[in-house]
Amino acid sequence: MINYGILLAALVSVFVFIQTTTSGLRRGKNLPPGPRRIPILGNLLQVPVLRPYPKFREWAKEYGSVFSLKLGPQNIIVLNSAKAANDLLNTRSKIYSSRAPPHVAHDIMSDGQRLVFLPYDTEWKTAHKSLTSALRPAAHAKAVRNVQELESRVTIFDLMKHGDASLDPKFSERAVIEAEVPDTHWFALIRRYTTSVVMTAMYGNRVNKAIKNPRLHKIYDVLANFAHVGQPGNYLADLFPIIRKLPDFLAPWRIAGRKMHEWEMDLWGGLLDEGKKVLSNGTANTSYVNTYLRERSEGGHSMDVPGTGVTPDGFLRDKLIAYTAGTVLEAGSDTTASTMQTFILFMLAHPPVLERVRAEIDAAVGAVNGSDGRMPEFEDEDRCPYFVACIKETLRRRPPTIMGIPHLADEDDEYEGMFIPKGSTVIGNVWTIHLDPAVYPNPMAFQPERFLHTDGKKMQWGSGPEARDRDHYVFGWGRRFCLGSQIAEASLFIVLSRILWAFDFAAPIDPATGRAKVPDITDEEGTFTSGFVSVPRIYPVSFKPRSKGREEIVMRAYDEAQAAWDVLGLERDVN
């Protein structure tokens, strides 16, 4: 009987040895400084795979604004200052716009079609262009804002009805905290909002219930699995290309990856098929999928264009459309939801900030001298500079995309005398950049006023790729800059301002100490998940309307939203 485990280990060792002796140890030119490596594995054993950012910050302190690592044969260049990241990823974006896709997550699980991992090639350019025209122009942004305004009414109503369910002691057990977000937890109500906004923009469908909604669950399951499978360094086959040549019977990751692909396609392919059905039934809407399918038909194609990639006349084939729209759902859901959850956490941890920001919002909507005023609107933004600063400070102090999404150098390059070899993975180390004391004094402190302009200038958001507009780097750099930054910022503004206006929210009291049990924001391990999108673990909060009058306004706003869904031809909410 052959022992396949031993055979596999032996083969891996031989392949790794050959690979490394032929390429891995050739260091040659003047690479950026970095920790000492060992043969074959490089720095692999020194990098905590699931939570690398604290270690990377330590190394940045030791080696400076650019350091280098080797994970197996792969060169990793880490940029630890805003200047270095701007100089390379923005100014030289012609060279640094590609990706180093993880083999298992991208090539196998996504059949090479996941936009966020696509190299800087025709497929990415075509898919990116199609999305830019769906997400960026003013007319589309306005339609999305209308949906954001209505969806946020639903979320405030949901929190009023179900928010307190998170106080149930069963949610504080460790096992639950580590697992998925339970249906009735307030985190799930926020997730419904963010996913519904992008779902409507992509497919023209709402997510009209948070509880017992298998599709919403599946989206977050796919997302969690992707974050896990795509974690750099998770598979030897990601690091050592030569291992990918092993036959199927020695490559269990390949078999698992193919199964995951089918499971993902049930979701993304299923959503595309529904979009086709809507169009075949003669319904046109402004969603990305509907618009794209119409344009493709007008371009002479039938409804089905099977396969991957792009047609010779420049249209996305079905699988690339499915993954492109799916990527937006992935990219826009938990990033935005978790920022809202982090914001609430920072408010609970900083009562004087909460008091100040709430007073600003109340004043903006006329909720003064015992009046309830009205719900905040987008138009109130100019009157709420401190609130905008609080959102920025949340994104700075605890970015969900904690080390950005790695870019790839398409050519050999040189920066300040250091050599950056073609094919290097280049990481804009957001965590370290955001904690640079030279730019953000007292960086661990939550101090929104650091973003307030003292010269009377209007408060700007961080949504432009231009370096001069940037207060933080949460949305990335250059040509790969986040396509949904404006949608994200608008969501953060409308939902959070309405929560602040509507509710007294509080963490439960610990009977042992008599004090509120607010998760410790300095405890990265205990309070935030690991993975390349690192977000708060669930925590309980109670949501009480601040007055009877506000409760009535919220109920009315919810009813009006239901009527508005009818007018827009979208489904009403199910509670």
Ligand code: HEM
């Ligand atoms: C707070 C919320 C969000 C954060 C922190 C965030 C962050 C990011 C980051 C770091 C990147 C990669 C940038 C780079 O490679 O340099 C990215 C890419 C992307 N984001 Fe966002 N994002 C957010 C919300 C959204 C929303 C709401 C949408 C859609 C409506 C969206 C759509 C995308 C897309 C499509 C990409 C892929 C770009 C590419 O690979 O070419 N994001 N985002």
